[in-house]
Amino acid sequence: MYLDHAATTPVRPAAVDVWRVVTLAGANPSSLHGPGRSARRVLEESRETLARALGVGPSEVVMTAGGTEADNLGVKGLFAARRRQDPRRTRVLASPLEHHAVLDCVEWLEAEQGAQVVWLPVDERGTVDVAATRVLLAHDPDGIALLTCMWANNEVGTVQPVAELVEVAHAHGVPVHVDAVQAVGWLPATAGSLGADTVAISGHKLGAPVGSGALLVRRGVALEAVVHGGGQERGVRSGTVDTAAAAALAVAVAEAVAEQPEQAPRVAALRDRLAAGLAALDPTAVLRGADPAVALDRPGARLPGNLHVTFTGCEGDSLLYLFDHEGIAVSTGSACRAGVPEPSHVLFAMGVGEVEARGALRFSFGRTSTDADVDRVLEVLPRVLRRARAAAARVAGVVRVAS
Amino acid sequence: MSGGVDSAVAAARAVEAGHEVVGVHLALSRSPAQQRTGSRGCCSVEDAADARRSADVIGIPFYVWDLAERFQADVVDDFVASYAAGRTPNPCVRCNERIKFSALLDRALALGFDAVATGHWARVEHGEDGPTLYRAADPAKDQSYVLASVPPQRLAHVVLPLGRVASKSGLREEAHERGLAVASKPDSHDICFVPDGDTAAWLTRRLGEAPGPVVDTDGTEVGRHGGTHRFTVGQRRGLQLDRPAVDGAPRYVLSISPATRTVTVGGAEDLLVEEVVGDHAVWHGVVPAAGTEVAMQVRAHAVAVAATLHVDGARVRLRPAEPLASVAAGQTVALYAGDRVIGAVRAA
Numbered sequence: 001m002y003l004d005h006a007a008t009t010p011v012r013p014a015a016v017d018v019w020r021v022v023t024l025a026g027a028n029p030s031s032l033h034g035p036g037r038s039a040r041r042v043l044e045e046s047r048e049t050l051a052r053a054l055g056v057g058p059s060e061v062v063m064t065a066g067g068t069e070a071d072n073l074g075v076k077g078l079f080a081a082r083r084r085q086d087p088r089r090t091r092v093l094a095s096p097l098e099h100h101a102v103l104d105c106v107e108w109l110e111a112e113q114g115a116q117v118v119w120l121p122v123d124e125r126g127t128v129d130v131a132a133t134r135v136l137l138a139h140d141p142d143g144i145a146l147l148t149c150m151w152a153n154n155e156v157g158t159v160q161p162v163a164e165l166v167e168v169a170h171a172h173g174v175p176v177h178v179d180a181v182q183a184v185g186w187l188p189a190t191a192g193s194l195g196a197d198t199v200a201i202s203g204h205k206l207g208a209p210v211g212s213g214a215l216l217v218r219r220g221v222a223l224e225a226v227v228h229g230g231g232q233e234r235g236v237r238s239g240t241v242d243t244a245a246a247a248a249l250a251v252a253v254a255e256a257v258a259e260q261p262e263q264a265p266r267v268a269a270l271r272d273r274l275a276a277g278l279a280a281l282d283p284t285a286v287l288r289g290a291d292p293a294v295a296l297d298r299p300g301a302r303l304p305g306n307l308h309v310t311f312t313g314c315e316g317d318s319l320l321y322l323f324d325h326e327g328i329a330v331s332t333g334s335a336c337r338a339g340v341p342e343p344s345h346v347l348f349a350m351g352v353g354e355v356e357a358r359g360a361l362r363f364s365f366g367r368t369s370t371d372a373d374v375d376r377v378l379e380v381l382p383r384v385l386r387r388a389r390a391a392a393a394r395v396a397g398v399v400r401v402a403s
Numbered sequence: 404m405s406g407g408v409d410s411a412v413a414a415a416r417a418v419e420a421g422h423e424v425v426g427v428h429l430a431l432s433r434s435p436a437q438q439r440t441g442s443r444g445c446c447s448v449e450d451a452a453d454a455r456r457s458a459d460v461i462g463i464p465f466y467v468w469d470l471a472e473r474f475q476a477d478v479v480d481d482f483v484a485s486y487a488a489g490r491t492p493n494p495c496v497r498c499n500e501r502i503k504f505s506a507l508l509d510r511a512l513a514l515g516f517d518a519v520a521t522g523h524w525a526r527v528e529h530g531e532d533g534p535t536l537y538r539a540a541d542p543a544k545d546q547s548y549v550l551a552s553v554p555p556q557r558l559a560h561v562v563l564p565l566g567r568v569a570s571k572s573g574l575r576e577e578a579h580e581r582g583l584a585v586a587s588k589p590d591s592h593d594i595c596f597v598p599d600g601d602t603a604a605w606l607t608r609r610l611g612e613a614p615g616p617v618v619d620t621d622g623t624e625v626g627r628h629g630g631t632h633r634f635t636v637g638q639r640r641g642l643q644l645d646r647p648a649v650d651g652a653p654r655y656v657l658s659i660s661p662a663t664r665t666v667t668v669g670g671a672e673d674l675l676v677e678e679v680v681g682d683h684a685v686w687h688g689v690v691p692a693a694g695t696e697v698a699m700q701v702r703a704h705a706v707a708v709a710a711t712l713h714v715d716g717a718r719v720r721l722r723p724a725e726p727l728a729s730v731a732a733g734q735t736v737a738l739y740a741g742d743r744v745i746g747a748v749r750a751a
Contacts, residue, residue: 318514321425321466325515339451339467340430391513 001328001373005205005305005366006154006182012207012255015248019209022244029243030232039243046243046250050214053250053257054184054201055192062215062233063246067181067202070215071101073226073237074177074198075148079109080224082145082175093118093136093147093174095128096349099154100335101200102179103345106148115145126158126289126350127300134168141172148176151183151194155333155346155362156289157306159187161299166195175221181205185256186264186304188297197221201253203245207367208252212245259367264296267365268304270374274363275307277378282385284312288347288360305365308333310352314388316360317341322384328377333362404428404457404465406450408578408585409522409565411457415581416564417520418461424520426458426465429507431474432596453585460582470506477501479596483609486632489659490733494594495549495703504553508560518560525550526566527558534558536687536744540567548703551737551747552685603633603641615664617644620657620673631661636731637674644668657729675726679710681719681736681748690714691745698739699723701730701750707739719748 002010022042027035029043044058051058064070075092082089094106096119109115121132128149137144147169152159166176175197184191185206191199198221203212217223217236229238256263272292278285287309290302311319316332317340323330334344347357363377404410404426417424428451451467458465478497485492508519524539525547533555539545553561568574571590578586593600610632617626626644628634633641638656648654654668679699691697691712698707699721709724721736730736730750738746 317466317469318510322514324464325425339428339455340469340471387514391510394509394513 001376003363003365003369003373003377004329004331005369006362006364007331008204008210009207009366010368011204011209012252014255015208015252018251019244019248022247027243029241030230043241043243043246046246049250049254050246053190053254054199054216055190056216057219059234060192060216060219062217062237063241063249064213064215064237065211065239065242065245066213067179067200067205068101069227070200070202070213071099071177071179071181072105073215073223074179074200074217075102075105075146076109076226077223077236078146078175078177078198078221079113079115081222084224085222086142088143089145090114091116091118091140091144093120093133093144093169095120095122095149095160097122097126097128097153097155097158097160097346098148098150099179099181101181102148102150102177120147120149122349124351125291125300126153126156126346128160128165130161130164130168133165137168137172137174141174144172144174146175146177146197148179150179150181151191151199152180152187152303153289153346154182155344155360156308156350157182157303158290159183159296159299159301159303162194162196163189164299170195182303184253185260186267186296187301188260188264190257191216198223201249203249203252206252206256208249209245211242212249212252214246214249256367263367264304267367267369268292270365270369270371271305271307271363273371274374274377275309277374278307278309278381281378281381282311285309286312286356288350288352305369307363307365309361309363310347310356311359311361311385311388312356314359314385314392316358318388318391319359319361319384322387323377323380326376326380326384328380331362331364332360334360404454405522405591406447406453406457406585406588407522407591408575408583408588409524411454411461411522411583411585412568412574412578412581413520413522413564414458414463415461415583417562418463420564422520422562424461424463425516426454426461426463427507427511428454428465428467429474429502430467430469430471431502433471433475453588457583457585460584468507468510470502473506474498474502474596477506482594482596483606485733486606487610487661489631489661491635491731492733493549493703493735494596496552496735499549500552504557504561508557512560518562520562520564522565523550523563524565524568525563527561527563529559532688534561534687537566538739538742538744539565541570544568544571546703547739547744548700548735548737551687551744552683552735552749554685555687558687606630606632613664615666617642617666617668620667620669625654625668628666631659631664631666634659634666636729642668655728671728674728676729677722677726679721679723679727679730679736680751681721682717682751683749684714684717684719684746685748686746687744697721697745698741700737700739701727701734707737712738718751721748 027039029039047058047061092115110117121129169176177198178196179200181202197218199216201214204210225236292302294301332341482492523546524544526537528535538547597605613630616624625646634656657669658667693713695712697712699710700707710721713720734750
């Protein structure tokens with residue numbers, strides 16, 4: 001039973017098929033001969049497919065080797081280009097809920113590139129405060145390099161008011177980077193409709209292979225390269241383009257976007273049934289993040305496949321082990337360092353205390369999820385919770401003998 | 404599974420013995436180094452990765468359990484506090500008492516496991532009257548000393564698959580045959596949380612410089628030192644004395660007084676004691692009768708010596724057959740009857 005689709009989701013058969021054909025053809029799309037031209041044609045057709053599905057122009061799609069690289073290019077590339085235009089632009093407005101792919105870029109800019117980071121206020125459901133952001137933007141806008149905010153959060157599933165943030169940022173001439181890795185294929189709006197300057201896309205979250213991704217760069221936006229070399233992808237992303245990955249990404253994104261009207265409500269219904277079941281079995285469990293009842297096109301919505309709960313009196317990694325032992329793959333939601341889940345910066349930003357945050361568990365559904373998954377989780381949950389709580393009580397209860 | 408060869412083979416043997424086995428690596432530091440350095444054998448990200456690879460090869464699930472807070476409080480802080488108080492702690496013993504066979508075991512039992520298996524070189528047999536701990540088959544590798552203070556009710560949930568392994572080279576060969584990449588990984592020696600092995604400098608960073616006199620047995624100052632935490636009773640090296648002894652013989656630390664910052668030194672004969680007093684006794688089986696003949700071992704790799712034992716309330720008096728070099732306060736004294744561990748005390 002796989003309930004960790006937010007980490008990665010099974011590859012779509014159609015994506016594997018096209019990947020295999022293009023990889024076996026094996027040509028460099030920058031070569032001038034026949035095989036090179038064939039690869040170039042596949043690459044450009046894939047770019048067009050992607051652009052259509054995402055609501056942007058083909059020239060606005062830059063292929064990358066995944067979401068993290070796209071985030072690095074968006075954040076660092078915008079910062080460098082903006083500061084080159086005007087050296088006063090050193091402030092970066094960032095949501096504290098960002099994935100490490102953005103968070104660590106922002107912190108690197110602060111540590112190494114003279115940036116000053118201004119963290120955007122968020123509420124207890126994990127939503128960035130647009131009114132407060134407007135105030136922060138109005139203060140010395142000439143000194144702001146960029147604003148960065150994810151479309152939907154990977155841990156607690158909160159959909160951010162990105163279109164509104166773009167509008168207020170653009171009113172002050174400030175460009176916006178959006179990490180759309182978790183959102184594409186699950187929300188009715190297209191990535192292009194956000195109006196953001198750069199948007200990061202990851203393939204393996206929606207059924208393309210790991211190592212595929214793209215950065216959408218709005219026409220006319222100045223972006224500095226992060227990876228230097230042969231000048232591929234409009235000079236902002238050097239390195240021979242992986243045509244097979246691009247083709248697989250295009251197929252997967254097109255399928256995911258086309259299936260969204262049917263899959264989003266189906267998966268949300270599974271999630272809601274699990275949430276109701278959890279609440280009935282353990283009234284102390286707290287749902288973290290946005291209200292699942294909010295419609296996906298409204299502010300304050302929640303990703304259809306995301307269920308994030310903190311259980312009291314137990315450790316998330318005990319729960320993870322016990323579910324794993326029962327054959328159910330789940331996650332604590334937060335990043336891992338050397339196999340140990342880090343305390344969640346997302347939960348902290350939402351005002352959740354350290355003790356409560358330790359009991360966090362994320363169930364994430366995807367297109368292969370079924371009712372049987374929900375049944376099985378609810379079947380094993382009582383004994384999993386009993387054991388996890390006993391473990392926490394025993395470890396905490398050991399008497400320390402003074403020496 | 405530390406990432407070393409011993410625990411990897413122990414896990415493989417536990418699987419072969421028919422147990423359902425899960426590999427657990429303990430994260431004991433909040434900010435582990437990326438790579439292994441020197442002769443430390445655990446705690447880096449690289450070591451965790453080695454342990455994970457071994458678990459994959461053996462074919463068992465693998466998890467990292469974060470016991471960093473407990474380790475800091477119960478082992479590292481205790482280590483610093485002990486030195487500050489003029490005692491010489493034994494962090495590996497402490498880790499076994501408080502972490503491996505306490506926090507780890509408690510959590511494992513609560514999660515539904517029956518026992519913790521480790522790669523320690525010692526033998527435990529589970530009989531009707533409880534567990535019995537013995538020295539390992541290979542005397543050169545024997546680690547029963549660091550397990551002697553684990554109480555029997557905890558030892559009852561301990562499995563030691565390496566107790567009958569004949570030699571380390573044989574174990575490495577076995578690891579190689581099992582396809583374990585850690586087969587030739589070097590042994591670890593140093594204290595795992597002291598990165599460069601320089602314990603005195605590590606302690607000085609935490610306790611600060613606290614200079615004081617080094618005095619002879621008649622009170623004459625023979626040198627200065629940077630802090631009493633740099634010394635342990637019986638130490639000969641690194642005394643940096645201004646004046647050699649009158650007889651030219653080497654001098655040893657006889658006693659440490661953190662209150663007066665005084666380190667007293669003297670000749671080898673001044674170090675000899677006729678009795679060692681211990682407390683914090685742990686007994687494996689019945690409390691021995693007064694006058695019981697035992698073998699006492701005062702360090703992990705010391706030779707055990709014959710002694711007569713008297714239990715005196717909470718204190719245990721040990722009279723070695725021959726006068727013995729003084730035992731630093733805080734050190735574990737393991738007690739044996741032949742190869743069998745009968746108990747342990749902590750030198751007072």
